[in-house]
Amino acid sequence: xxxxxxxxxxxxxxxxxxxxxxxxxxxxxxxxxxxxxxxxxxxxxxxxxxxxxxxxxxxxxxxxxxxxxxxxxxxxxxxxxxxxxxxxxxxxxxxxxxxxxxxxxxxxxxxxxxxxxxxxxxxxxxxxxxxxxxxxxxxxxxxxxxxxxxxxxxxxxxxxxxxxxxxxxxxxxxxxxxxxxxxxxxxxxxxxxxxxxxxxxxxxxxxxxxxxxxxxxxxxxxxxxxxxxxxxxxxxxxxxxxxxxxxxxxxxxxxxxxxxxxxxxxxxxxxxxxxxxxxxxxxxxxxxxxxxxxxxxxxxxxxxxxxxxxxxxxxxxxxxxxxxxxxxxx
Amino acid sequence: xxxxxxxxxxxxxxxxxxxxxxxxxxxxxxxxxxxxxxxxxxxxxxxxxxxxxxxxxxxxxxxxxxxxxxxxxxxxxxxxxxxxxxxxxxxxxxxxxxxxxxxxxxxxxxxxxxxxxxxxxxxxxxxxxxxxxxxxxxxxxxxxxxxxxxxxxxxxxxxxxxxxxxxxxxxxxxxxxxxxxxxxxxxxxxxxxxxxxxxxxxxxxxxxxxxxxxxxxxxxxxxxxxxxxxxxxxxxxxxxxxxxxxxxxxxxxxxxxxxxxxxxxxxxxxxxxxxxxxxxxxxxxxxxxxxxxxxxxxxxxxxxxxxxxxxxxxxxxxxxxxxxxxxxxxxxxxxxxxxxxxxxxxxxxxxxxxxxxxxxxxxxxxxxxxxx
Numbered sequence: 027x028x029x030x031x032x033x034x035x036x037x038x039x040x041x042x043x044x045x046x047x048x049x050x051x052x053x054x055x056x057x058x059x060x061x062x063x064x065x066x067x068x069x070x071x072x073x074x075x076x077x078x079x080x081x082x083x084x085x086x087x088x089x090x091x092x093x094x095x096x097x098x099x100x101x102x103x104x105x106x107x108x109x110x111x112x113x114x115x116x117x118x119x120x121x122x123x124x125x126x127x128x129x130x131x132x133x134x135x136x137x138x139x140x141x142x143x144x145x146x147x148x149x150x151x152x153x154x155x156x157x158x159x160x161x162x163x164x165x166x167x168x169x170x171x172x173x174x175x176x177x178x179x180x181x182x183x184x185x186x187x188x189x190x191x192x193x194x195x196x197x198x199x200x201x202x203x204x205x206x207x208x209x210x211x212x213x214x215x216x217x218x219x220x221x222x223x224x225x226x227x228x229x230x231x232x233x234x235x236x237x238x239x240x241x242x243x244x245x246x247x248x249x250x251x252x253x254x255x256x257x258x259x260x261x262x263x264x265x266x267x268x269x270x271x272x273x274x275x276x277x278x279x280x281x282x283x284x285x286x287x288x289x290x291x292x293x294x295x296x297x298x299x300x301x302x303x304x305x306x307x308x309x310x311x312x313x314x315x316x317x318x319x320x321x322x323x324x325x326x327x328x329x330x331x332x333x334x335x336x337x338x339x340x341x342x343x344x345x346x347x348x349x350x351x352x353x354x355x356x
Numbered sequence: 357x358x359x360x361x362x363x364x365x366x367x368x369x370x371x372x373x374x375x376x377x378x379x380x381x382x383x384x385x386x387x388x389x390x391x392x393x394x395x396x397x398x399x400x401x402x403x404x405x406x407x408x409x410x411x412x413x414x415x416x417x418x419x420x421x422x423x424x425x426x427x428x429x430x431x432x433x434x435x436x437x438x439x440x441x442x443x444x445x446x447x448x449x450x451x452x453x454x455x456x457x458x459x460x461x462x463x464x465x466x467x468x469x470x471x472x473x474x475x476x477x478x479x480x481x482x483x484x485x486x487x488x489x490x491x492x493x494x495x496x497x498x499x500x501x502x503x504x505x506x507x508x509x510x511x512x513x514x515x516x517x518x519x520x521x522x523x524x525x526x527x528x529x530x531x532x533x534x535x536x537x538x539x540x541x542x543x544x545x546x547x548x549x550x551x552x553x554x555x556x557x558x559x560x561x562x563x564x565x566x567x568x569x570x571x572x573x574x575x576x577x578x579x580x581x582x583x584x585x586x587x588x589x590x591x592x593x594x595x596x597x598x599x600x601x602x603x604x605x606x607x608x609x610x611x612x613x614x615x616x617x618x619x620x621x622x623x624x625x626x627x628x629x630x631x632x633x634x635x636x637x638x639x640x641x642x643x644x645x646x647x648x649x650x651x652x653x654x655x656x657x658x659x660x661x662x663x664x665x666x667x668x669x670x671x672x673x674x675x676x677x678x679x680x681x682x683x684x685x686x687x688x689x690x691x692x693x694x695x696x697x698x699x700x701x702x703x704x705x706x707x708x709x710x711x712x713x714x715x716x717x718x719x720x721x722x723x724x725x726x727x728x
Binding site: 188191193194195196197202203205278285289290307326329330334337 | 363485487492493662666684688691693700704
C-alpha cells in the first residue's frame with residue numbers, strides 16, 4: 027500500500043496531483059488504515075474474557091440508561107414513578123418490598139427504586155464520560171507538548187503532576203464541596219482537570235517521548251512541518267490508543283468519587299446511586315441488614331459492577347495497546 | 357518538600373479567596389447585626405486589608421503554628437483540635453497500610469509463582485472486586501456482619517462511654533501511652549532483627565520470633581498491671597473493625613501489581629539461572645524474583661498510600677472514628693472554615709510524608725539510586 031508521507035505545507039506539483047485531491051486520498055487511506063487497526067484491536071479485545079464481560083456489562087448499563095426516558099414517557103406515570111418527586115400511594119408502609127408494580131420496591135420516601143436506579147445510570151455515564159474526555163484531552167495535549175518541547179515546559183508540567191498526585195483526591199473534593207456548589211458538570215470538570223494534569227499526563231508523556239524519537243517525526247520536521255503540525259498530526263494520533271485506555275480508568279475513578287461524595291451528602295444532584303445509599307443510611311435502614319436489601323443492594327451493586335466493568339475494559343484494552351502483555355498460547 | 361508544602365498552603369489560601377464569601381461570613385450572615393458591627397468583625401478577621409497582605413499574614417500564621425480558632429469547637433484553637441485527632445488517624449492509617457502492603461505483597465508473590473491455578477483465579481477476582489467495591493457500602497456491610505449480627509466488635513466510635521464512666525484518666529492520656537508502647541515495641545522488634553542480621557547466618561531467623569513475642573508479652577503484662585489496661589483494650593476493640601476494613605480494600609491493589617511485576621521478573625534470565633543452580637524454590641521466589649519485582653511496587657506505594665488516605669477519610673466517617681477525616685467532614689458540613697483548612701493542611705502533609713518515605717525506601721531497595 028502506498029502510504030503518502032506526511033503532508034507538507036508546500037504543494038508537490040511533481041506528482042501531478044493537485045493538493046485538493048491528494049488530501050482526499052490521504053484521508054481515505056488513513057481511514058482505511060485506522061479501520062484495519064481497529065478491527066485488529068477489536069479481535070484481540072474480544073478474545074479476552076475480561077473484555078467481553080466488561081463490554082457486555084457496559085452495554086447493559088447503557089441500555090438501562092436509555093430505557094428510563096422511554097419508560098417514563100410511555101409506561102410509567104410520572105406522579106408515581108418520578109425518581110425524585112414521585113410517591114407510591116398503594117402501599118401503607120414505606121419502604122415497601124418489591125412487588126409487580128415496583129420491581130425493586132420503594133425507598134423510605136415512597137419513590138420507586140428501579141426508576142431511581144435507571145435515572146442515575148444516565149447521569150453516571152454523563153459524569154464518567156465527561157470526566158474521561160476532559161482528562162484525556164488535557165493529558166494528551168500536556169503529555170505531547172511536554173515531551174516535544176522538553177526542558178522547562180516538561181519540568182513545569184511534571185512537577186505540577188507530582189503535586190497533584192500528592193493531593194488525596196477525595197479529601198480535596200470534600201473541601202471543594204464545602205466552598206463551592208458542586209453539580210454534576212463541575213464535578214466532572216474538576217475530576218477531569220485533576221486527572222488530566224496529574225498521573226495520566228505523566229504516563230502519556232513517557233509514551234510521547236518514545237514516539238518523539240521515531241524517524242517519521244524527523245521526516246516531518248525535514249519536510250517543513252511546524253511544531254503544532256507535528257504535535258497534532260504525528261504525535262497525538264499515536265497517543266490515542268493509550269489515551270483511550272486511561273479514559274476507562276478515569277471513568278472508574280469519576281463514578282467512584284461521585285458515589286462517595288453523594289454518599290456523604292455533599293453534592294448538589296437530583297439523584298444518583300450514592301444518594302440512594304445516602305437516603306437509606308440516614309434513614310437508618312442499613313442495619314436492618316437483609317430485611318431492607320432493596321434499598322442498598324441495587325445501588326451498591328451497580329456502582330461496583332459499572333466501576334469494575336470500566337476497569338476490566340481498561341485492562342483488556344491494555345492487552346491491545348501493549349503487545350507485551352498478551353497471553354501466548356502456551 | 358518545603359516548596360510543595362508552601363504550594364499547598366498557597367493553594368488552599370487562594371481557594372478560600374476564590375470561593376463566594378469569606379471567613380467572616382459565618383458570623384456576618386446574621387441579619388440582626390448592624391452594619392458597623394459587621395465591619396468590625398471583618399476587620400477583626402483582617403479582611404479589610406488587601407489580598408496580598410492577608411496572604412503574608414496567613415503564611416506567617418501557618419508557619420508559626422497559628423491555624424486560628426475553630427468556629428465549631430469555639431474557644432479551642434484548630435491546632436489543639438487537630439493535635440487530638442491526627443494521632444488517631446495516623447494509627448488507623450499506618451496499621452492498615454503496613455498490614456495491607458504485607459498481605460498484598462505476600463499473596464501477589466504466591467499467586468504469580470503458581471500461575472493458572474484456581475487459587476490465582478479466585479484471588480484475582482476477589483481482589484478486583486474488593487478494589488472496586490464501593491467503600492462506604494462495603495464498610496457498612498462489615499459493620500452489619502461483624503458488629504451487628506455477630507456482635508464481636510463495637511459498631512463504631514472511639515470508645516465506649518459505659519466503660520469509661522468511672523475512669524479518672526482521659527482517653528488522650530491512655531491513647532498516648534498506647535502509642536508510646538507500640539512505638540517501643542516496633543523499635544524493639546527492629547533492633548532484634550538487626551542484631552540477628554549482624555550475627556550472621558549461624559542463628560536461624562526463626563529465633564527472632566520468640567524474642568519479639570516475649571517483648572510483646574512484657575508490654576502486655578505492663579498494661580495489665582497498670583490498671584488502665586481495660587480502657588486500652590476498649591480502644592483496641594474499637595480499632596479492629598476500621599483497620600480490617602481499610603486493609604481489605606487496599607491490599608488488592610498491591611496484590612495485583614505484585615502479580616504483574618512478578619510475572620515479568622520470573623521470565624528474566626537470572627531467575628532461570630538461580631533455578632538451574634538448584635536453589636530451593638522458596639529461596640528463588642523470595643530472594644531472586646520477589647526482591648527485584650519489588651521496585652515498581654514501591655513506586656506505586658505512593659498511589660496506594662494516597663488511596664489509603666482517601667479510604668481512611670471515608671472509613672472514619674462511616675465508623676465515626678474521630679480522626680482527621682471525620683474532623684474534615686464535620687467541619688465541611690458546619691462550614692467551619694479554619695478547621696477545614698487546618699485538616700486539609702494536615703492531610704496534605706501526610707501525603708507529602710508518604711512521598712518522602714517512599715523515596716527513602718527506594719534508595720534502600722535499589723543501591724543504584726543515590727540522591728546527592
